[in-house]
Amino acid sequence: MSGSARTVDEIAAAVAADIPEGSFVNLGIGQPTKVAEHLTADSGVVLHTENGMLGMGPLAAKGHEDWDLTNAGKQAVTELPGAAYFHHADSFAMMRGGHLDVCVLGAFQVSVTGDLANWHTGAPDAIPAVGGAMDLAIGAKQVFVMMTLFAKDGSPKLVTECTYPLTGLACVTRLYTDLATFDLGPRGAHLVETFGTTPAELAERLGLDLV
Amino acid sequence: MKVRFPESADEAVADVADGSTVLVGGFGPAGMPYALIDALIRQGATDLTIVNNNAGNADTGLAALLAEGRVRKVICSFPRQHDSWVFDGLYREGRIELELVPQGNLAERMRAAGAGIGAFFCPTGVGTPLAEGKETREIDGRTYVLEYPIHGDVALIGAHRADRAGNLVYRKTARNFGPVMATAADLVVAEVREVVEIGAIDPEVVVTPGIFVDRVVVS
Numbered sequence: 001m002s003g004s005a006r007t008v009d010e011i012a013a014a015v016a017a018d019i020p021e022g023s024f025v026n027l028g029i030g031q032p033t034k035v036a037e038h039l040t041a042d043s044g045v046v047l048h049t050e051n052g053m054l055g056m057g058p059l060a061a062k063g064h065e066d067w068d069l070t071n072a073g074k075q076a077v078t079e080l081p082g083a084a085y086f087h088h089a090d091s092f093a094m095m096r097g098g099h100l101d102v103c104v105l106g107a108f109q110v111s112v113t114g115d116l117a118n119w120h121t122g123a124p125d126a127i128p129a130v131g132g133a134m135d136l137a138i139g140a141k142q143v144f145v146m147m148t149l150f151a152k153d154g155s156p157k158l159v160t161e162c163t164y165p166l167t168g169l170a171c172v173t174r175l176y177t178d179l180a181t182f183d184l185g186p187r188g189a190h191l192v193e194t195f196g197t198t199p200a201e202l203a204e205r206l207g208l209d210l211v
Numbered sequence: 212m213k214v215r216f217p218e219s220a221d222e223a224v225a226d227v228a229d230g231s232t233v234l235v236g237g238f239g240p241a242g243m244p245y246a247l248i249d250a251l252i253r254q255g256a257t258d259l260t261i262v263n264n265n266a267g268n269a270d271t272g273l274a275a276l277l278a279e280g281r282v283r284k285v286i287c288s289f290p291r292q293h294d295s296w297v298f299d300g301l302y303r304e305g306r307i308e309l310e311l312v313p314q315g316n317l318a319e320r321m322r323a324a325g326a327g328i329g330a331f332f333c334p335t336g337v338g339t340p341l342a343e344g345k346e347t348r349e350i351d352g353r354t355y356v357l358e359y360p361i362h363g364d365v366a367l368i369g370a371h372r373a374d375r376a377g378n379l380v381y382r383k384t385a386r387n388f389g390p391v392m393a394t395a396a397d398l399v400v401a402e403v404r405e406v407v408e409i410g411a412i413d414p415e416v417v418v419t420p421g422i423f424v425d426r427v428v429v430s
Contacts, residue, residue, distance in 0.1 A: 052238075070239065074240070092318050139334075
């Protein structure tokens with residue numbers, strides 16, 4: 001174990017470090033976009049954005065926005081040398097056809113076998129929105145999730161079975177949280193590393209057997 | 212049929228009928244055909260089904276059409292945004308129907324419509340509420356959901372440039388749904404920034420060939 005719980009930046013850095021050189025990667029809206037700040041130029045990682053681009057660069061500087069060039073969160077971005085544009089059916093063929101190496105998503109809940117719930121809380125008055133989450137979940141060769149391990153009310157977000165509506169079945173391969181990193185798969189959650197806690201403490205708080 | 216170049220956006224959408232399914236290009240504001248939507252608002256067609264990735268931003272474009280009470284149903288992947296207050300209000304009051312579709316299915320269902328595909332099996336959404344009640348099939352050990360095409364009566368799309376043959380090129384990520392929607396509707400109207408003479412667009416870089424385009428207006 002390491003000394004203290006990880007910050008969002010530290011989680012993002014850990015994700016970035018695990019992305020193989022030269023990968024084609026999609027970063028989900030929200031916290032996963034921070035992973036880009038930790039990817040070095042010599043990693044050769046190429047970022048995909050669902051709205052039709054490979055080779056996406058950083059956010060555009062204020063005053064230099066081009067509103068024909070935006071990311072999935074509708075923020076103005078930039079293009080890197082070697083970038084390519086394509087239409088939506090091609091963009092989602094890259095996901096659904098298994099061409100993307102890694103996608104990084106946030107989540108409300110993840111199950112020990114890799115089920116993902118990240119699009120809908122199920123609250124009756126909530127307006128549902130799914131975007132590209134279901135396509136990414138089933139399409140990318142590896143699905144990394146970054147999130148806090150416990151919700152604000154203290155309930156675990158790594159669970160035996162998701163109670164929120166699912167995004168995809170058995171799709172998350174690795175889970176990065178403030179307190180630990182896990183490998184997920186058919187055999188359950190395998191604890192890779194803890195931060196600011198011990199494996200025994202963590203298993204008890206989660207109420208899970210960690211393999 | 213050969214592409215036409217109406218004098219105005221109003222003329223380009225003059226014959227859109229009540230009850231039409233209208234495919235509207237754009238991903239948020241990028242690629243959104245604002246002049247055509249404004250013309251559709253003035254034109255008055257109602258009881259519309261709108262297909263777009265989103266359900267309107269702020270108070271302009273699609274949001275303005277929704278605010279006029281002219282849309283019966285929205286088919287989209289991501290209605291909820293920080294500035295989708297028009298849709299949010301209508302939805303909470305039960306005054307608009309929503310068919311929520313994963314974004315890849317939205318694109319592929321229109322691609323299927325445009326390519327003459329009757330339906331397709333797809334892995335997205337298996338085991339989720341969005342596949343409930345849909346036919347599934349196991350193919351080579353993987354489960355797929357049956358999805359049907361989305362065909363438009365009309366497509367309103369934004370492109371960067373057209374030539375006099377109706378060939379279109381787009382600019383950066385404003386391309387998004389435009390090329391797919393252009394194949395998937397009976398009447399395709401493109402709003403472009405400029406129209407150039409035949410020969411001024413290199414045939415090698417044409418994204419939407421003119422066969423898919425019925426009308427072009429400059430905005």
